[in-house]
Amino acid sequence: MKIGFLNIKDNTFLTEIGEIWRFTMRFFREINKPKQEYEEFVHQCFWIGYKTLTLVGITAFIMGLVLTIQSRPTLVEFGAESLLPAMVSVSLIREIAPVITALICAGKIGSGIGAELGSMRVTEQIDAMEVSGTNPFKYLVVTRVMAATLMVPVLSSMANAIALYGGYLGVNIRGQVSWHLYWFQVFDALSFGDIIPAIIKTFFFGFAIGIIGCFKGYYSKKGTEGVGRSATTAVIVASLLVFIIDLIAVQITDLLGLT
Amino acid sequence: MEMPVITVEKVNKSFGSNHVLKNFSMQVMQGENLVVLGKSGSGKSVLIKCIIKLIEADSGKIILLDEPIMEREEEELDQLRSKVGFLFQSNALYDSMTVRENLEFPLRRHWSKQEREAGSEQAVMEALEDVGLAHTVDLMPSELSGGMRKRVALARSLILKPKVILYDEPTTGLDPATSREISNLMVEVQEKYHSTSVIISHDMNCIRITSNRVIMLIDGTCYAEDLYENLIKSKDPKIREFFE
Ligand SMILES: Nc1ncnc2c1ncn2[C@@H]1O[C@H](COP(=O)(O)OP(=O)(O)OP(=O)(O)O)[C@@H](O)[C@H]1O
Ligand SMILES: [Mg+2]
Numbered sequence: 104m105k106i107g108f109l110n111i112k113d114n115t116f117l118t119e120i121g122e123i124w125r126f127t128m129r130f131f132r133e134i135n136k137p138k139q140e141y142e143e144f145v146h147q148c149f150w151i152g153y154k155t156l157t158l159v160g161i162t163a164f165i166m167g168l169v170l171t172i173q174s175r176p177t178l179v180e181f182g183a184e185s186l187l188p189a190m191v192s193v194s195l196i197r198e199i200a201p202v203i204t205a206l207i208c209a210g211k212i213g214s215g216i217g218a219e220l221g222s223m224r225v226t227e228q229i230d231a232m233e234v235s236g237t238n239p240f241k242y243l244v245v246t247r248v249m250a251a252t253l254m255v256p257v258l259s260s261m262a263n264a265i266a267l268y269g270g271y272l273g274v275n276i277r278g279q280v281s282w283h284l285y286w287f288q289v290f291d292a293l294s295f296g297d298i299i300p301a302i303i304k305t306f307f308f309g310f311a312i313g314i315i316g317c318f319k320g321y322y323s324k325k326g327t328e329g330v331g332r333s334a335t336t337a338v339i340v341a342s343l344l345v346f347i348i349d350l351i352a353v354q355i356t357d358l359l360g361l362t
Numbered sequence: 363m364e365m366p367v368i369t370v371e372k373v374n375k376s377f378g379s380n381h382v383l384k385n386f387s388m389q390v391m392q393g394e395n396l397v398v399l400g401k402s403g404s405g406k407s408v409l410i411k412c413i414i415k416l417i418e419a420d421s422g423k424i425i426l427l428d429e430p431i432m433e434r435e436e437e438e439l440d441q442l443r444s445k446v447g448f449l450f451q452s453n454a455l456y457d458s459m460t461v462r463e464n465l466e467f468p469l470r471r472h473w474s475k476q477e478r479e480a481g482s483e484q485a486v487m488e489a490l491e492d493v494g495l496a497h498t499v500d501l502m503p504s505e506l507s508g509g510m511r512k513r514v515a516l517a518r519s520l521i522l523k524p525k526v527i528l529y530d531e532p533t534t535g536l537d538p539a540t541s542r543e544i545s546n547l548m549v550e551v552q553e554k555y556h557s558t559s560v561i562i563s564h565d566m567n568c569i570r571i572t573s574n575r576v577i578m579l580i581d582g583t584c585y586a587e588d589l590y591e592n593l594i595k596s597k598d599p600k601i602r603e604f605f606e
Contacts, residue, residue: 136437138471219458230416231454235468236440 126318130248133240140246147250155211155258159204163262166199167191167269175277184278188285189292191270196293197301200266202349204259205308208251209341213316216247217337220320221330229321244321248313255309256302296361304352308345315341364391366425367526367558368413373422375408382408383419384582395552395559395572397590399604400579406562407451409579410528413560414446415439427526444472447519451530451562453511455503455518462486462499465518472522489517492547509536516544520551527551527559533568545571566605578604 171191178184220243223229232239267289274280280288319337323329368390375383382405390396400406411417413424415431424431429442456464465486469478490496493513503511512535519527532548533541545568551557552572563569569576569590576593578586578601586593586601594605 223456226457227450227452227454228456230411231448231450231456232467233416234414234443234446234448236443236471237467238436238440 122322123314123318126321127314129240130245130314133238134245134249136238136241138238138241140242143242144246144249147246148254151208151212151250151254152258154215155208156261158211159207159258159262160265162203162207163200163266164269166203167195167266167271168273169269170195170199170266171270171273172276175273185288187274187278188270188280188288191273192267192289192292193297195266195270196263197297198349200262201259201301201305201308202345204262205255205305205312205345206342208255208258208309209312209345210338212251212255213312213337213341214334216251216313216316217319217323218330218334220244220247220317221323221333224321224323225325225327225330240321244317247317248310251313251316252306252309255312256305259305259308260302296356300352300356300361304348307348307352311344311348312341315344364393366390367392367394367427368560369423369425370409370413371423371425373409373412373424374420375405375412375417376420382582383412385422386579386583388577388584388587390558390560392558393552393556394574395548395561397561397563397569397573397576398579399562399564399569399576404579405582406579407530410448410530410560410562413528414443414448440471444468444522445525447522447524447527449516449519449527449529449532451534453503453515455511455515457503459502460499461490461495461501461503461506461514464503464514465489465521468518468522485521489521490514492520493517494543509540512536513540513544516547523555523557525555525557527557529559529561529563531562531564533563533565538567541565542567542571544568548572564604 171187174191175184175187178187178190220229223243229239229243232242270289271280271282271285274285316337319333319340323333366389368388370386370388372385372387373383374381374385386409388396398406398409408417412419413426413431415424415434419432422432427442427445431439431442434442456467459467466478466482469482469485473482486499487496490499493516495510495513495517498506498510498514503514506514512532516529516532519529527548529548533544536544545565548559548561548568549572552559559572561568561572563572573590576588576590577584578593580600586596586598588596593601596602596605
């Protein structure tokens with residue numbers, strides 16, 4: 104098919120989008136089929152949490168601290184220094200903590216899943232599962248996507264808390280705000296309209312990271328090079344998707360009047 | 363007369379412009395060990411993967427244990443696949459699992475929980491003893507040598523006591539002594555369970571010990587089909603190539 108200068112049939116970008124769409128649809132078909140792999144699901148949740156916990160924690164702490172330190176001068180200029188906890192907490196909860204967590208997960212989990220499934224594909228382990236009567240899509244893909252969908256929000260909530268703690272330290276480097284006052288100001292500034300949409304979008308982040316990692320790995324090209332490429336492209340596409348979802352999410356919350 | 367267990371009829375398979383199987387036909391009878399011989403890249407692995415529908419053939423007919431597998435959906439194949447053992451050329455051991463977990467993997471789908479609790483340990487040890495590797499049960503595949511991995515993979519494909527076994531180069535990479543042991547094991551399995559096998563091999567010792575019949579796959583078709591004893595006496599240069 105040809106539309107203007109676009110040759111749809113040979114367009115690898117569009118083909119890929121189509122394939123990812125088909126893969127996602129297959130995920131929703133398979134998830135309802137009998138014989139759920141609970142054990143593997145729990146195992147994957149544990150691994151995803153375990154692998155990213157420290158990294159997410161450290162990054163969130165630094166983000167909270169740095170953001171606070173850097174925001175202070177601007178607020179001081181307007182004589183609004185007392186608004187520091189409120190401002191920092193809103194930007195952290197709404198945007199920074201969820202997106203940074205998702206990006207770290209895209210790098211760590213996306214590449215991990217891409218490489219793992221890729222090497223299983225290349226060494227015929229996925230074929231071996233099929234022959235032994237285990238549905239590899241269900242065993243490998245469904246469990247990992249579900250685990251990522253569940254764990255990214257968990258990690259992101261944890262990142263929220265740690266980042267806010269970093270903010271507390273940041274506020275107290277120059278100023279004097281008591282522990283109680285800080286949290287009072289933080290929760291005073293935050294409404295459900297800030298927290299709930301931010302949490303909801305992390306589920307989508309997690310889902311996208313899981314699906315892309317699995318897609319890239321599951322259809323990995325033969326050879327070691329193929330595995331490497333699966334891992335890298337999984338990270339790139341998943342990170343990009345995180346931003347796209349973020350963009351869509353902000354539009355929706357905007358339309359709903361939650362901002 | 364024995365019944366055919368595997369019937370392959372006029373099967374074609376190509377990858378792009380690479381026509382691997384061209385109107386290929388063969389039959390494997392109940393209780394028979396059939397060896398498929400052919401040059402590297404001639405499509406032997408593709409052939410046995412088509413038989414179990416890991417690769418879908420383009421056209422033709424494949425009947426496995428009375429099931430026309432090309433008309434079956436994935437889900438319907440599960441039950442059938444439990445009756446088939448498949449040894450991959452690359453072994454395909456799950457490298458994130460121990461040897462024990464590798465062997466238990468086929469059981470998890472086809473045995474109930476009670477059956478597994480009662481019998482899986484024994485089944486695993488028995489299968490490993492058959493290939494002489496009982497001491498490796500708690501090791502990871504990466505800690506095994508190439509030949510040991512092959513034997514573990516063999517144990518895994520035999521653990522469900524399948525009716526049909528498809529071996530893709532079972533003795534490649536093994537020393538002559540182990541290779542002979544494995545070949546003898548394959549014959550034993552055949553006699554004990556009256557199973558039917560398709561064996562892909564280049565190893566003349568293995569072929570001599572295990573084969574009831576040999577098929578030569580050349581240029582995507584069945585070039586010759588005879589007993590091993592007759593083929594080694596053949597004057598045809600294309601056949602002689604393999605036996606020199
Ligand atoms: N998934 C695939 N995609 C594209 N081409 C393939 C694929 N699998 C196999 N082929 C091609 O099919 C042909 C036969 O491959 P096959 O693996 O069956 O060879 P073989 O007879 O098993 O060789 P060997 O003895 O080296 O294992 C080769 O030319 C190979 O390039
Ligand atoms: Mg092969």
